[in-house]
Amino acid sequence: MVAAMTKLTRLGVLTSGGDAPGMNAAIRAATLVARAAGVDVVGVERGYRGLLEDAIVPLGAAEVGGILREGGTMLGSARCKEFHERAVRDRARAVLRIRGIDGLVVIGGNGSLTGAQLLADPDEAGADPVRIVGVPASIDNDLGLTGLSIGVDTAMNTIVEACDKIADTATAHDRTFIIEVMGRDCGYLAMTSAIAAGADLALFPEAGRDDASVVDAVVDTVLAVRARPRKSRRVIIIKAEGVALPVERLKAMVDARLVERVPGTDPSTIETRVTVLGHVVRGGRPSAFDRLLGSRLANVAVRGLLAGATHKMAAWMPPVDLPEEIGTRSPADPYCWLVDLGAVLAETENLLRGRSPLARWRAGAFDDIEDALLL
Numbered sequence: 001m002v003a004a005m006t007k008l009t010r011l012g013v014l015t016s017g018g019d020a021p022g023m024n025a026a027i028r029a030a031t032l033v034a035r036a037a038g039v040d041v042v043g044v045e046r047g048y049r050g051l052l053e054d055a056i057v058p059l060g061a062a063e064v065g066g067i068l069r070e071g072g073t074m075l076g077s078a079r080c081k082e083f084h085e086r087a088v089r090d091r092a093r094a095v096l097r098i099r100g101i102d103g104l105v106v107i108g109g110n111g112s113l114t115g116a117q118l119l120a121d122p123d124e125a126g127a128d129p130v131r132i133v134g135v136p137a138s139i140d141n142d143l144g145l146t147g148l149s150i151g152v153d154t155a156m157n158t159i160v161e162a163c164d165k166i167a168d169t170a171t172a173h174d175r176t177f178i179i180e181v182m183g184r185d186c187g188y189l190a191m192t193s194a195i196a197a198g199a200d201l202a203l204f205p206e207a208g209r210d211d212a213s214v215v216d217a218v219v220d221t222v223l224a225v226r227a228r229p230r231k232s233r234r235v236i237i238i239k240a241e242g243v244a245l246p247v248e249r250l251k252a253m254v255d256a257r258l259v260e261r262v263p264g265t266d267p268s269t270i271e272t273r274v275t276v277l278g279h280v281v282r283g284g285r286p287s288a289f290d291r292l293l294g295s296r297l298a299n300v301a302v303r304g305l306l307a308g309a310t311h312k313m314a315a316w317m318p319p320v321d322l323p324e325e326i327g328t329r330s331p332a333d334p335y336c337w338l339v340d341l342g343a344v345l346a347e348t349e350n351l352l353r354g355r356s357p358l359a360r361w362r363a364g365a366f367d368d369i370e371d372a373l374l375l
C-alpha cells in the first residue's frame with residue numbers, strides 16, 4: 001500500500017518481542033538514513049509497552065554511535081499481549097499523534113509485526129494513520145516472505161560454535177549429546193545449524209514426528225554412528241525446543257531403549273548427555289552478516305516510508321516468487337524487497353503450520369544433505 005504522499009516529519013523506531021543480534025544495526029541505519037533525509041527521529045523504548053507508557057527518546061548520530069557491534073537492542077524490548085485489545089491500540093495511536101510521529105519502523109518478529117499491522121489498520125486508525133514498515137528480526141527465522149530475519153546468522157554461529165566444542169569432548173568419550181536450541185514454533189535454526197555443525201540428526205517440529213518416532217530416530221542414529229570406527233563414534237543430535245517431547249524425557253526414553261538394543265553393555269557407556277543452550281543462542285555480538293542485514297533492511301524500510309509506503313515489510317531475498325501486488329524489489333537495494341505486511345503474516349502462518357512449499361522443503365532439507373553420511 002502506498003499512502004497519499006505526505007512528507008514524513010517524525011520517524012519512530014521500536015524493537016519488540018524477543019531481541020535479536022543485529023537489531024542495533026537496524027536502529028542505527030534507520031536513524032541515520034532518516035536524519036540524512038531531514039526527518040526527525042525518535043526511539044520508542046521497550047516496544048509497544050514503552051509506547052503505551054510514552055517512553056520516547058530522541059535518536060541521532062550521538063545516540064546510535066557505537067551500537068552497531070552490540071547484541072540485544074539499545075531501545076530495550078518487551079512482549080505486550082495487551083496489544084491484541086483495540087482499546088490498548090487506541091491509546092498507542094494517541095501517543096503517536098501527540099508525539100507527532102507519522103512514520104514507524106517496527107523491528108521484530110511475528111507478534112510484533114502483527115501488532116504493527118493492527119496499529120496501522122485504516123478501519124481502526126481513521127484518517128491519516130501512522131505509516132508503518134516492518135523489519136524482520138527473529139532468531140527463529142519464522143517469518144514468511146523473507147529469506148532471512150535479523151539475528152538468525154549470529155544465532156546459528158553461536159550454536160555451531162557450541163556444537164564444535166561439545167563435539168571435542170563427545171569424540172574423546174565416544175558419547176552421544178542431544179543439544180537443544182531455541183526455536184519455539186520453527187525448527188529452522190536446529191535444521192540449518194545441524195547441517196553447518198555436521199550433526200548426525202536434527203529434530204524439529206516441521207518433520208511432524210510423534211514422540212515414538214523421535215525416540216526411534218535418535219536410537220537408530222546412535223546405533224548407526226556407533227558402528228563406525230573409533231574417532232568418529234561421537235553422536236551430535238540437535239533438537240529444536242519446539243519438538244514437543246521434553247529433552248530430559250527424550251534422554252530417559254533413549255537411554256532405556258539403548259540398554260534394550262545393546263544387551264550386556266554397561267549403561268554408563270552408552271548413556272546420552274543433554275545440553276540446553278537456551279538464551280545463550282539469542283545473545284552476543286552480531287555477526288558481520290547480521291550487521292549488514294540489519295543495516296540494509298532498515299535502509300530499505302526508511303526509504304520505503306519516505307516514498308509513501310505503509311503496511312509493508314522490508315524483506316531479504318524472498319524464497320518464493322512474488323506477484324507485483326505482494327512485493328516489489330527495492331530500488332535502493334537489489335537484494336531487498338518491500339512486501340505486503342498482510343501477505344507476510346499469512347505466509348508466516350502457513351510456514352508455521354507446515355502448509356507452505358517452503359515449510360515442506362525445510363522439513364526434508366537436513367535429510368537431503370546429511371542422510372548419506374549415515375549409510
Ligand code: F6P
Nearest residue numbers: 018019138139140182183184282
Ligand atoms: O525470539 C524467539 C525466541 O527466542 C524463541 O526461540 C524462544 O522460544 C522464545 O523467544 C523465548 O522467549 P522468552 O525469552 O520471552 O522466554
